[in-house]
Amino acid sequence: MSKSSSDAFDVIVVGGGIVGSSIAWGLAKLGQKVAVLDEGDDAYRASRGNFALIWVQSKGLGMPAYAAWTVRSARAWPGFAEELRQQTGFDLSLQQNGGFQLALSEPELETRAQRLRRLQDQPDMPRYGCEILPSEKIRAMLPAIGPQVVGGSYCPLDGHVNSLRLFRALHAGMQEFGTEYRPNHNVDRIECSNGEFRIHSAGRELRSGRLVLAAGLGNRRLAPMVGLDAPVRPQRGQLIVTEKTMPFLPHPIVTIRQADEGGVMIGDSHEEAGFDSDLRTQVLSVMADRAIRMFPVLAGLNVVRSWAALRVMTKDGFPVYEQSETCPGAFIATCHSGITLAASHALILPRWIVQGERPAKDFGAFSARRFHVPSTA
Structure with missing residues (x-):
């Protein structure tokens, strides 16, 4: 195992999707020496299925703290997008007019x-x-x-962005801040002792003072290694993209949005199918029929692409943010609204991870301990 100084970091973030990249960007902005360990192209990437929405309505039934967290991020999005544009030159095409x-x-x-x-x-x-x-x-x-x-x-407060540009801007920005991005680095095991984490990945041993698990569905395997819990499951979502057309949709719908390039995305499935990410044409047909009933103009457009991806869902649908009690300095961030929450993940969570600044008075609501309440007889 290599133990050179090049493998020592202030913080290691496991997961290079939207959630992990947002957190890594914010950590690096605070001056931390950061490494992002990412899987290969065969990973179950929730980012592949994101709908690029910044979405507030409907959030928080059963957990008002989640509604407040979502609203806070949505309101921070304009400044966040502008900061990324100034740093990287990428215009995220943020549209947030409801x-x-x-x-x-x-x-x-x-x-x-x-x-x-x-x-x-x-x-x-x-x-x-x-x-x-x-x-x-x-x-x-x-x-x-x-x-x-x-x-x-x-x-x-609702809106949408160009999520591919967001992803590109986050990676460009965090690397400009000095972050090391290491693809094809599956994590085999994590050890913690004497205030240091040793992460075994791709035949190397990397060390850090802090660790952030943002590996989506992979958090279920990794979290127990540092005394955390990630009760997540996959939920399949299918998407349809049409050919480009003239602008007709000035506001996003929760299941239909017209991207800045002109194509229309349709996404309206929530399927409990385990780790099966195959397409189901019967589901796609129902999605297309409902979309056409909402907007008849869609009937004349050709479909250019369709695919399925796996969302990261907890038992109650709400995020898990927590620091380990047995391995202090190890954090977990698991959610299924990575685009909506990107501003909070980039601007607020890093201060908690580095400086111990509690993001909100009710932030404890996001602990996985909420799932450990014994059921009554």
Whole structure:
């Protein structure tokens, strides 16, 4: 094993997707010597399936702290995007002028309204202006909607970005700050003693004073090595991309967005299929049918690509952020909204990791200990 100084770092981040890259960028910005260990191309990368949304509405039912964390990140996104643009020259095409969730029947709209009421009725729930709108008001903002749209919800904080440029900017930015990015570095084991972590990867032993596990589904295997818990599971999501067309969708829909290049993305599946990332044409057809009912213009567009990817989901759908009690200095960051939370991961979490600055008074809600409550008989 090599034990040269080139393998010693202040912080090692395991995982080079959107979550890990956002955290690594923020750590390097604080002056830390950072290494990012990433798997090869055959990894189950949740980043492959991201829908590039910055999304607030619907977040936090059952955990208001998550709603507050999401709102905080959404509000930080304009400054974050501008900072990346100034550093790297990449324009992320941030569009944050509000987003919709549309309903195609009155019962569906009422279900949506009830969910929003339950969400907002929770104690300590932040207010962010989400409202139910009738079809005529939505049509004034989205003229291309079809006649089957009866209404929907709207939130002014919602938006989307070019996620490929975000990924490129994060990698360019963190490496400009001095971060070492090491692909094809699967982690075999992690040892902790005397305040130092020794990570065995790709035939080498790397050392660091702090460790961040941001490896998505891989966190389930890695977390116990440092006394942490990552109760995550894969959830399959399928996506469709159409050919480029003239702009017709000035606001993103939770399941449909028109990218800045003109293509339309459709993503509307949440499948419990284990580690199976194969496409299912019957699911794609249902997704396409619903999208066309919302926006009839889509019926005339060709599909140029479709694929499936695996989301990283905890038992309750909320993130896990925690520092190990048995191996202090080891942290875990697991979530399924890496784009929405990128600003918080880049600007807020690193101060917690390096300086011990608690991100929020209710941040303990994100501990995996919430899953350890014994069930009553």
